[in-house]
Structure formats: structure tokens, C-alpha cells
Amino acid sequence: MHQSAAEHPEDAEGNAGDAARTPSPLDEVTFRKVVGRFPTGVTIVTTLSGGVDHAMTVSSFASLSLDPLLVLICVEKIARFHDAVLDAGVFGVSILGEDGEEASRAFARRGRTLEGQFDRWSHRRGTLGLALFDAAVATLECRTTAVHDGGDHSIVVGGVVSARMFRAVPPLVYEQGRYRRMAP
Template sequence: MVVSANTFRSVMGHFATGVTVVTLNCDGVDHGMTVNSFASVSLDPPLVLFNADEETNTHDMIPQAGNFAVNILTQKQEWLSNRFAGEHHKMDDPFEDVPVFRAATGAPVLEDTLAYIDCTLEESYPGGDHTIYIGHVEDLGLQQSEENPLTFYTGSYGSID
């Protein structure tokens, strides 16, 4: 069967996900990208993954940085998802109005998210036109317990109670 890109996107879009921003610090410069391909991999050792399109800046920056943080967004942070899904390409400093702190690796961790997972790059594997990046969890934490998660389903944002 020949799988068309439109059909693939449409079917995969029916898998409801949360929304994260993957952040990193590469040679002293902070960078971020909106990501919903995040998943937990292993408990012992603690590993997580996300997939980066070869066309993205993040794809090339991750191996150089050697670290990344996954920031799980709340319903109120749709603007951060939009920011790091393309708006940031037109900005001098996409972090200018985004409060961050540093955890273990030096990657910028966004304040007031649901949770963060701060990782060193453990492994990378080719995955078609994407690369699968595996991170070893160095630090993690919960931030907002009262907020609902931002979700992504069939190309639209939503939330759940």
C-alpha cells in the first residue's frame, strides 16, 4: 500500500497528545521547539525520547548541545507552543519575555509549566526524515498542580480536566 502524506498526517493526528517545548542551551544560546513526539522510554535507567525533523534547527543543535529539557505545557501556555512552533524564527530573542531557570544540565527550564524533565543526550537513532533523541534524565520536577494540560488532537489545541 502506498501511504500518502496527507493520510498519514490525518490518521496520526487522531492520537491525542500533550504539548511540550524542548529547550536546550547550545554554546551559550538558548533555543526552543514545540514537540508532541515526547515519550517515556525506561525507568531504570530513566530515559525519555522525542523525535526531531531533520529540517529543524533543533535537530542540528541537540548533538552539539548534548542536553535538552522537556517542558510540559499547561492549557494557559498555548502561546508558548505557538511561539516555539515558528514564531520564534522571526524574533531576535524568543526567550525575552519567557521566565526560565536552570536545573542540572544548563538547558533553560520554562517556569510555571506542569512539569519539566532535564536531560543529557544519551543516544540518537535515525528514523526516516526524523532523528530519535534519547535523553538520560538528570533532574525533573512538577511545577503547577492546579492547571490542566494543553492537548493536541487533529491539528487543534484543547485540554482535559
């Protein structure tokens, strides 16, 4: 049912924003622009599969449950990391601080060599033997409890086995295709 501007006075102001409310054709470009308006934190997720460290920058990370303690990550099915994290059954999450942009960019690059990939980055091994970044403001280690289909991604749910906070600096944020810093 169509309602007139008189029925919704907040829409009757004639703001330039009216054009922004007009639906655009739904396609991948439009979708990416729309969801890009939602700022996210930036993490580097790690796993250890077959004795080889794997890592990937991930912004699709979220807390899921307090009872039990669960988080989730979304991993593109064609990413090399996808099969490694499913095979390993464990993953580590390093939540990056505002000074973590360089590391984020490095681990977002597809096809980089796995050998020596952590050489430039100060890190330590956690409880599960996973690489965790010292530049993180906080880290978690998880055991995979479920994997769900998410279109071209898999939604990997992990039960948290360790969680630590390290530095009192603002987190690195990503929004509209750019890294952002939180205002003090």
C-alpha cells in the same frame, strides 16, 4: 482471506462508520490525518549550544524506560534545533499546562530569531543550565544517550538527570491539528 459480515457480526450493523474502515490510499495527507487522531501532550524542548539557547515545540515526546530513566524526543532533521541538540548533548523538556498555547505557538514558528526569544516567557535555568519554562506543569533535564534514525526525524534518547513537578493544572493537549483542553 476475506471474511463475510456474518462471520463478524460487529461489522454487519451497517453503521456509517463502515466507510471510515475502508482503507484509503496511503499518502502523507492520509497518514497525518490518521496519526492526528492520537492526542498528545505539548512540550517545549530547549538546549544550549555554543552559548546560544535553542527551543522548539515538540509533541513527539515520550517516556521510554524506568531502569534506567529514559525519555525520547523526535526532531525533524531539517530543523535548526536538530543540529543544536545533537551538538549540545543535553536537552530540557517543559511539559506545558493548558495555559501554554501561546508559548507553544511561538516556539513552533520556524525561522524566528534566537536572540531574545525567551524575553516574553518566564523561565529559569535548570541543573544543566537549560531554560525551563515557569508555565510548565513539569520539567525534565536530560543527557543524550543515543540518537536513532527515524526517517526525516532523529529519535533522541535522553537519560533523565532531573525531574520536577510544579503546577497542578491540566496539561495542554494537541489532537487533529488543534489545541485541546482536558475536561475537569
